[in-house]
Amino acid sequence: MASIVLYGMNISPPVRACQLTLRALELEYEFKEVDLLAGDHRQEEFLKKNPQHTIPLLDDDGVLVWDSHAIVCYLVDKYAKSDELYPKDLVKRSQVNQRLYFDASVLFMALRNICAPYLYNNVTEIPKEKSDNVRDGYGHLETFLGENPYVNGDTLTVADFCCAATASSLPAFVELDAEKYPRVTAWLKRLQELPYYEEANGAGATKYVDMLKGQLTFL
Ligand SMILES: N[C@@H](CCC(=O)N[C@@H](CS)C(=O)NCC(=O)O)C(=O)O
Missing domain, CATH: 1.20.1050.10 (Glutathione S-transferase Yfyf (Class Pi); Chain A, domain 2)
Known part of the structure; x- marks a missing residue:
């Protein structure tokens, strides 16, 4: 199983921003569907991971990050071979x-x-x-x-x-x-x-x- 898990739905723009970043970095990840219309994000199991009940949520081997903007920066800082996508300068x-x-x-x-x-x-x-x-x-x-x-x-x-x-x-x-x-x-x-x-x-x-x-x- 991939150590990076992205929770989301592909109609969600911030989820897609994370997918663009994951693909740009050529990272393997598992996508776990969270159906907002079915209320999956309000279930106890999801709330334990993200009490703000938003998608996207990233679980990187137990490190939980939410808000797409925080996620994309984390991914580049942790995994990118260069800092081009999120400069250190x-x-x-x-x-x-x-x-x-x-x-x-x-x-x-x-x-x-x-x-x-x-x-x-x-x-x-x-x-x-x-x-x-x-x-x-x-x-x-x-x-x-x-x-x-x-x-x-x-x-x-x-x-x-x-x-x-x-x-x-x-x-x-x-x-x-x-x-x-x-x-x-x-x-x-x-x-x-x-x-x-x-x-x-x-x-x-x-x-x-x-x-x-x-x-x-x-x-
Ligand atoms: N600033 C957040 C916004 C996340 C957000 O509002 N996601 C929506 C779906 S597009 C959501 O999860 N809505 C469910 C809710 O807020 O309960 C981000 O960039 O991740």
Whole structure:
């Protein structure tokens, strides 16, 4: 049995960010399905491992880490042959961290604040400020990218994995307008060329968008 276990569901963007990182690092891992809709994450056995009852959860031979951003950094720090995906240099790391916290606190929250009320309480009417938050998120990414291929410049980092896992799911709510956000559109296309992208993120993102698109009314 693999010593690394990832708990999750592939429709979940933060789970997919971890899968992208695991695949980029060529790590073997076991995937344990946690069905949020069936309430698996509220079962005692899961709560003992993650009292915050969120996926993804990483169990690395007994070391429990949750929050995708903490997981991807842990994986690179522990297993990567180079620090390219999560630089050790203080200044470079601070910039990658900024994008990671942006995903955690702004981009992903724009998604979660629409998705969770629908999935758990069947809230289908979405106030304009919530879809505006998605547009703001795309706008910030567009600015961060500037003329660069990746969100932190010339080099692919874990911040790309986290932001892309979320950004590729947001069209469930607001279409990514290629004319308005050409850099975001080109960046996502660039990431799609990674050999492991489709399996680690693409398929789950498509499933997520298909599941939600057309279910909601935007006010
Ligand atoms: N900041 C967290 C967010 C995790 C999160 O909210 N995951 C959702 C699924 S996409 C979840 O587990 N929801 C169940 C719950 O919060 O009870 C991360 O990046 O891991």
